[in-house]
Amino acid sequence: MSDLSQSGGIRLPELRRGNRKTQVGSTKHFTGGIVLGEGHGVRLGLESHLEANCAMVLAYRPNIKEIIEQVLFEWFDTFGEIHKHFIDFVAVREDGTTTGYAVRPTERASQKYLIELARIKAQSISLGVLDDFRLFTEKDVCPVELFNARLFHSVRRPDQFGDPVAKDVVRSMTGVVRMGDLVEKTRLDGMGFRALVRLIRSGHLKTLGYERISHDVMVFKAQEV
Structure with missing residues (x-):
């Protein structure tokens, strides 16, 4: 959503704030973007339809202040080797607390992946990077919440x-x-x-x-x- 600036021109949404650029296009999966926030807003990149639904429902929960996508967190495995993980979304609440979300369909959430997420959660919380870290799947999309969030989004101006x-x-x-x-x-x-x-x-x-x-x-x- 664009916004009129004080000079009478058009102010475009702010650019993404994450640590990784999302894909602009793909022949194998959904890609896109969404503008959230008041006024001219901030553009978030999306790499799946599930991410689009996740961003929508999170952004319009009453206590959420902002959503940041693709936030880098470096974690270490049992051998001490460092790995990079890009947290799909970090939701910042009005009270300043943060929750990270890994967005993935249940059919792709393997046991190995869940073990990695458990380590990432423990390390990110212990380091004070996040207050919580969760897996978001299609089972977390409430039809009522998504409908109302889309309605709020459509009338936000x-x-x-x-x-x-x-x-x-x-x-x-x-x-x-x-x-x-x-x-x-x-x-x-x-x-x-x-x-x-x-x-x-x-x-x-x-x-x-x-x-x-x-x-x-x-x-x-x-x-x-």
Whole structure:
């Protein structure tokens, strides 16, 4: 996502911050990129569809501040030989703690690979590089979380017209209300829905249950806007 600079021009996303360049193209597997973060954002490189899903769900969890891809960590085996491992993603939380993620399908997570990850986890934590290190597989992709993360991502750009209207509607709401009823009160149809979704993303609104965000979900005011 590009952003208008103060001079009136276009400011492109910041370049990747990892220690290894991801593949630009491949005939054998998915490659691509995603722009995350507020404003002009930061571009992350991706080398599988699973990495794309992982980045999306991690980036839109409430306590995650930023995601960094392909972070180098040097570890040693039982013989003391040094090896390089590029951590697919490091998630930095608002409190400053970090969790590294190795992204791999379960069918490719061999016993040897899992043993290596266990050593990397122990060494990275003991050295203070990470606070935790986990394997992320297709089993960790929750369909509800992924759907909502993609929705948050699609409406991430603020709306100078719709957002104030949605905030006025939320300020006056009481109790638990159907999302569609709030949209009707904005009188902005899709623009109003997107603005209300941004208020869910910011934590001002919360859904009553854990489900896909739609006009039919029940929401309540969690913070004053």
